[in-house]
Amino acid sequence: MTMLRLMWDRFEEALIVFLLAAMTLVTFVYVMLNNIYTLFYAIGEYFAEGSEATSEFFYSIGDFFLDAVQTMTWSNALTKALFAWLIFFGLAYGVRIGGHIGVDALVKLTSRSVQRVIAVLACLFCLGYAALLSVASFEWINTLMQAAIGADDLGQFGVQQWHIGMIVPIGFTLVFIRFVEIFVRLVRNQQVGLGLADEAADAMKLSETEGSKK
Template sequence: MNTVRLIWDRFEEGFIVFLLATMTLVTFVYVIFNNFYTFFYRVGEYFAERSVGVSEFFYDIGDVILDIVQTMTWSNALTKALFAWLIFFGLAYGVRIGGHIGVDALVKLASRSTQRFIAIIACIFCLVYAGLLSVASFEWINTLLQADIGADDLGHFGVKQWHIGMIVPIGFTLVFIRFVEILVRVIRHQQVGLGLADEAADAMKLSETEEHKK
């Protein structure tokens, strides 16, 4: 079980890195091409009165790059789709690593039994929220699946709207599973709070580390 969990954790991290890297690469290529063709046009203008053949050569290169840019309208749509996947897939990852604002800082001032009770109530609310959105988004995806509508600027690649939107129910389902895990750990006394990030405690630890270095 631990091996499966480790594999999933590594896949989760790797998939998030993949989404970020792909978004960056697509944007980088588009920006480069979108500005590169002007360079060849300027070089072509420079040689216009000196050598017509050389000038036409650089103009042709500029035209080719411009054609590529004009056909890359899909890059913006792809970046938006990847960003949507990053957000909804990252929801569960954020719960896992406690990547939240330290919302339970005040709760930690209470006794451990009170903290545990509040954590159970909070988990139940989070489970209800994630469960409702999971069911609603599954119904939404089913509607898109039946409509079989192509995604904007990506439809000619065979990408449908439901292909992009399916990450919504997947993301909330993963969030639901994460909070089930937290609830089980709290009930078993393996965990007190929700495991959310405590920024104040992190700041104190950092301060203590800096003092030791001095």
């Protein structure tokens, strides 16, 4: 069970890295192609008076890159799709690492037993919310599957809208699973709160660290 959990955690991290890298690569290629053709046009213009053949050669290269840019209308749609997958897959990852910001300043003024009760109630609300959106989004994806509508600018590659949108029920299902894990730890008294990020505490630690260095 521990090995399976470790494998899933590593897969989760690897997928997030892949999505970020793919977004960066697609954007980089598009920006480069969108600017490099002007360089060859400038070189062609430089040789225009001296050698017409050389000038036409560089112009043709510029035309090639310009055509490549014009055919990359799908790049923006692909980047949006990857970003959507990153957001909804990252929801569960954020719960796992405590990356979501906790609004619990008043809660922390209470005793540990009260904090634990409040955390259990909050966790139940989160479970209900995640379950509701998982079911609702699954019905939405089922409708898109039946409609078989192509995704904007990606339909030419056989990508349909439900291919992109399926991350919504997957993401909220993973969020539900992560909160189930938190709920189990709360019931077993292995933790007090939801384990969310505390920006104020982090800022205080950073301030204390900088002060000790001085």
